[in-house]
Amino acid sequence: MAFSEDIKRIRRKALMTQEDFAKEIGVSCITVTRWETGKAKPNLKTMRLIDEYCKRNKIDFDVSEEIAD
Numbered sequence: 001m002a003f004s005e006d007i008k009r010i011r012r013k014a015l016m017t018q019e020d021f022a023k024e025i026g027v028s029c030i031t032v033t034r035w036e037t038g039k040a041k042p043n044l045k046t047m048r049l050i051d052e053y054c055k056r057n058k059i060d061f062d063v064s065e066e067i068a069d
Contacts, residue, residue: 004038011032027046
């Protein structure tokens with residue numbers, strides 16, 4: 001699964017808008033939009049924040065697969 005699809009899945013599973021998810025992770029809404037459209041990927045620090053969010057909320061996300069790409 002592409003990272004853009006992973007981000008959409010994570011956000012939807014948490015029942016969050018892009019804006020809510022962006023606030024939770026500490027990025028702008030446009031950044032989440034760019035991730036979901038495949039135009040950008042988060043840096044390592046932000047990837048870890050996403051991973052921590054998923055662990056706290058029991059959402060499957062293997063950050064090691066994303067970092068290896």
